[in-house]
Amino acid sequence: MSTNDTELSRHSRDESCHPSADPSIVCFPENREDIERILQTARQQRVPVTTFGAGSGLEGGSIPVSGGIVLNTERMKQIIDFSPEDFTVTVAPGVTRKELNHFINKHGLMFPIDPGADASIGGMVSTNASGTTAVRYGSMRDQILDLEVVLADGRVIHTGSRAKKSSSGYNLNGLLAGSEGTLGIVSEITLQLHGIPEHTVSARCTFPTPKACAEAARLVLLHDIPVMRMELVDAVSVCEVNRFGDYHFPEKHSLFLEFAGERKAVVHQAGLVEELMADAGCGDWETAEDSKERALLWKARHELSYAYRHTVGKEVLGGDVCVPISHLPDLIDYSRELAERAGMKAGIFGHVGDGNFHTLIVYDPKISEEQEAAEQILEKLTIRAIEVGGTCTGEHGVGIGKRKFQKKEHGPALEVMKEMKGLLDPEGLLNPGKIFE
């Protein structure tokens, strides 16, 4: 454990611009028994415990807003069990997704969930993370077979089994996934893995408007083509990427696609989509089969969020709505309209195959009107998303930033969620101040 100022400060924030808050102490458990001991102390001293993974969160979920203990999982890196014949692996929560893939890729297997950042698996469970491949594999929740969880009162439970499906008991896997460390602390995660596809083809093309990109993405879905990734990156964001990484993508509203699977099927799919996109009026269609070239393309996409966040003297506020796909084109249009009307610089990009997109508003933190305007844009956008049957967060989690939308989105179900929190953590020790206001 550490009470060193540098450590306290490192654990006071995440990648968002939510206000930081120092913990009193940072603990580095190495195994489940350590977690149990930390929780025991927390109960005795009545101090809160906030779990911290890789610190790559975007909604302040791991900021210790009430101080107390931060439980950092970075020393919990064990691969506890690996069963390639079952396509399953059991890991400790501190293993990052890249570390996991490094370990399993040589066996022909992969863990596909890819939120961009090299997040810890525990952190990804806590926010129900997803990212560019969710259009094919679903979100984090869909990969979880079992969690070992230490509850606030010290009980240790397993939420599932190693079976691929089950109708036994209540489904606690899904409940714990996405609960942001407010219901228990995850000490072990058993995941479903997937085979590495034989062949991959990447493609990109451009459209006159972001709305046209979203409509083209819908066409692909309607034709039931099993894309691996399908990302919208608007012109402003392409400029950011080019500037940040010295790329030379055409600075227009773009769709980035990936097809993966058996070689013949993939080439055929890419051909079908090329035709569909041409019919939809795309320009600049380019494909890449070479793995270096492909990696470059997705590296660029992943750097996007960092490109925005690392503009000197500027901060960004981000939206993460997810809506039924038929509402996506209009909502993207609305997002752009709100930013233009307020005279703010905004980038729009995201996982259009899922109806999930991010709006990043760039503002000057020294000008309070700019921050307010950015907040208002995202608030209006989020409310509209909920009104059309969508959600305030497709993948980042609620944390601090989306608490104010919980009542509107969940209605009376929010009371049930609070009752569950009360049941499993009656003293409010686990990550207080998150999800609920």
Next chain:
Amino acid sequence: MSTNDTELSRHSRDESCHPSADPSIVCFPENREDIERILQTARQQRVPVTTFGAGSGLEGGSIPVSGGIVLNTERMKQIIDFSPEDFTVTVAPGVTRKELNHFINKHGLMFPIDPGADASIGGMVSTNASGTTAVRYGSMRDQILDLEVVLADGRVIHTGSRAKKSSSGYNLNGLLAGSEGTLGIVSEITLQLHGIPEHTVSARCTFPTPKACAEAARLVLLHDIPVMRMELVDAVSVCEVNRFGDYHFPEKHSLFLEFAGERKAVVHQAGLVEELMADAGCGDWETAEDSKERALLWKARHELSYAYRHTVGKEVLGGDVCVPISHLPDLIDYSRELAERAGMKAGIFGHVGDGNFHTLIVYDPKISEEQEAAEQILEKLTIRAIEVGGTCTGEHGVGIGKRKFQKKEHGPALEVMKEMKGLLDPEGLLNPGKIFE
């Protein structure tokens, strides 16, 4: 509502051989308000409410073991919202899966979950049903975007939204799905739909042992071939099917497969699997592309359970274990060995792509030793399944039959489940006597 003896008797049992129990009254709500009123009466009179769908359950989940009210959803047949452009539909719980498909198929969409029986969608939610297509589409839980649920205390909540994914609040969709009407009564279900594949090819082949069938199925999974269905039917069961339906399948241990998708891809997949099966030593490989012939093949597979259940003077006891795929061949072997050692007739068949299989033991209900022997076989099999990391029920639910395995399978998590039941239904009005002993 009705207190007619015939109605009481019809609602006293399901398709299993669990002991029947008459309710005091059967109610037929037509909408959510009716459900609310029935629950209000139940609270006032302190009588239990057991929900009843199509009566096709296999673990006694809808048997009103404590009497009281049976709430039959057969008059709740509304298609409340259909959004083909979003691939979603919202239905009342009494709509059956065939009725739903009849409605949506003409729009090029399908609801793939296929447990064999023409179950109600509400019933399928309650048990987290799955069936032959789970290897491709997952189970019922994976199709649910939102549920409207009337809670025991009268509150009405929505558990999700119409977005394809969400990280907002706690995941109540997954918790309610599979809770067998013990946590609330579902009044509306919003489902994810899927496109009807362009082309379908069915295939079957035979192997010398059931274990060899399971090993061949594992090969298909290891090659990451996206089969639509992959079913084991052992020789005893093929005989039953032939006898029951006047079919002429080779009376050997068989794998039944289906491939579906874009035409070229499907033909290619079927060719790949034919090679794999030949390498694994299969015989009698046959394919069917003609839709009539295919329908016949799957009709035969679906009649299997009925074939066993409708043997004059005999009853059947069924197992429904699901295990990590590497343990499947041995467990199937163990199942056969247990039946042979006891001198009982047993059929083994199931969804081997998920590690889920059914063992049906045929016994004479007039000979108590036979029933005891059948129960012992299934108990040993289920315990072994849990010990190798599997589950006591892959798709039928706990109901009455699997209660005794809950402690072994869930350990201390069972207490958490009971606490959740206590939270949402403190007076135990909703389907008492199910899941928990």
